Amino acid sequence: xxxxxxxxxxxxxxxxxxxxxxxxxxxxxxxxxxxxxxxxxxxxxxxxxxxxxxxxxxxxxxxxxxxxxxxxxxxxxxxxxxxxxxxxxxxxxxxxxxxxxxxxxxxxxxxxxxxxxxxxxxxxxxxxxxxxxxxxxxxxxxxxxxxxxxxxxxxxxxxxxxxxxxxxxxxxxxxxxxxxxxxxxxxxxxxxxxxx
Amino acid sequence: xxxxxxxxxxxxxxxxxxxxxxxxxxxxxxxxxxxxxxxxxxxxxxxxxxxxxxxxxxxxxxxxxxxxxxxxxxxxxxxxxxxxxxxxxxxxxxxxxxxxxxxxxxxxxxxxxxxxxxxxxxxxxxxxxxxxxxxxxxxxxxxxxxxxxxxxxxxxxxxxxxxxxxxxxxxxxxxxxxxxxxxxxxxxxxxxxxxx
Numbered sequence: 001x002x003x004x005x006x007x008x009x010x011x012x013x014x015x016x017x018x019x020x021x022x023x024x025x026x027x028x029x030x031x032x033x034x035x036x037x038x039x040x041x042x043x044x045x046x047x048x049x050x051x052x053x054x055x056x057x058x059x060x061x062x063x064x065x066x067x068x069x070x071x072x073x074x075x076x077x078x079x080x081x082x083x084x085x086x087x088x089x090x091x092x093x094x095x096x097x098x099x100x101x102x103x104x105x106x107x108x109x110x111x112x113x114x115x116x117x118x119x120x121x122x123x124x125x126x127x128x129x130x131x132x133x134x135x136x137x138x139x140x141x142x143x144x145x146x147x148x149x150x151x152x153x154x155x156x157x158x159x160x161x162x163x164x165x166x167x168x169x170x171x172x173x174x175x176x177x178x179x180x181x182x183x184x185x186x187x188x189x190x191x192x193x194x195x196x
Numbered sequence: 197x198x199x200x201x202x203x204x205x206x207x208x209x210x211x212x213x214x215x216x217x218x219x220x221x222x223x224x225x226x227x228x229x230x231x232x233x234x235x236x237x238x239x240x241x242x243x244x245x246x247x248x249x250x251x252x253x254x255x256x257x258x259x260x261x262x263x264x265x266x267x268x269x270x271x272x273x274x275x276x277x278x279x280x281x282x283x284x285x286x287x288x289x290x291x292x293x294x295x296x297x298x299x300x301x302x303x304x305x306x307x308x309x310x311x312x313x314x315x316x317x318x319x320x321x322x323x324x325x326x327x328x329x330x331x332x333x334x335x336x337x338x339x340x341x342x343x344x345x346x347x348x349x350x351x352x353x354x355x356x357x358x359x360x361x362x363x364x365x366x367x368x369x370x371x372x373x374x375x376x377x378x379x380x381x382x383x384x385x386x387x388x389x390x391x392x
Contacts, residue, residue: 003233004231004232004233005201005232005233005234005255005256006202006203006227006228006230006231006232006255007202007228008228008229008231010357025225025359025361028224028225028228029221029224029225031202032202032203032204032224032228033204034202035200035202035204036200036201036202037199037200037201038201059201059202060201161206161365162365162366162373163221163363163364163365163366164363164364164366164375165221165361165362165363166361166362166363167359167360167361167362168359168360169357169358169359170358170359170360177358179360
């Protein structure tokens with residue numbers, strides 16, 4: 001795929017297997033809401049297929065992405081997608097976060113796409129690594145919405161932005177187009193502040 | 197505002213007056229669906245406040261943006277927002293498109309945020325300037341959806357992507373948050389192909 005200077009790779013360009021993947025529009029909005037700069041150090045936690053890691057890594061060769069994923073299939077997909085897009089700045093870490101984060105360089109930003117119920121522990125670990133980190137997390141289930149709300153109550157944060165995004169995509173059926181709804185997703189974005 | 201390497205400036209950072217503005221999430225998705233590169237020449241047609249022009253111009257100093265707008269208030273806002281964000285690569289053109297496009301450099305990309313009912317004529321003019329141009333247009337009204345559908349029937353296009361995006365934003369009310377719905381917007385993205 002041709003190199004562009006923004007995120008926005010179509011979903012079909014990624015190798016997906018059976019692993020759930022954050023869809024194009026949610027991926028684009030999540031990456032942009034991180035407010036990355038050309039030297040960011042980013043954790044992609046629950047990296048899945050690595051699609052978010054790839055979008056971020058392609059923004060600048062000086063960005064470092066640590067794709068943290070526990071499942072074997074995910075690790076294999078991340079490696080394949082990173083290789084397909086020529087992303088040498090993606091570092092794959094097989095671990096169930098927050099385990100495995102201790103030894104990594106301090107992040108400036110983190111995207112949380114999956115937590116396996118460890119959101120609170122992951123946020124605590126991120127705060128130890130960088131008490132001013134910018135975090136974006138998606139919630140597809142109402143249980144994750146509840147986890148996020150509970151976590152935010154106990155954190156000192158700024159630049160909070162919470163949106164629910166519902167996308168329907170026109171799909172061709174014969175010579176007609178129908179609108180096919182994707183699952184609605186909540187995107188939580190916030191920056192940790194030091195006062196706590 | 198700090199410089200980031202993606203679009204995603206909050207709405208509140210723009211001077212708006214009474215001119216309607218494409219909201220953050222729609223702006224971000226529209227810019228990313230253009231698939232810009234660092235040397236793109238972009239028309240922003242119906243530029244309004246210039247918010248899309250600013251997002252694009254900040255991606256690279258080598259990008260040239262032509263912000264085309266007919267209203268005096270819009271022209272003033274585009275100039276103010278371009279100056280506030282230090283975008284020297286935004287060229288303001290006061291005209292009712294497609295008038296005013298003849299003398300501009302050929303575009304690689306166009307964003308159509310407003311047409312004043314001239315969509316068909318604008319698309320025809322863009323095709324003359326560049327028969328392989330990438331175009332993204334938003335439709336807030338069902339009349340514009342109809343115009344887009346009619347226009348697409350008569351154009352030879354590739355990489356067509358049509359999505360309806362509905363965003364609700366959490367707003368603080370006392371110590372609670374309520375979800376406030378933005379208007380749902382259709383985003384049309386396509387690339388003209390030469391066969392016609």
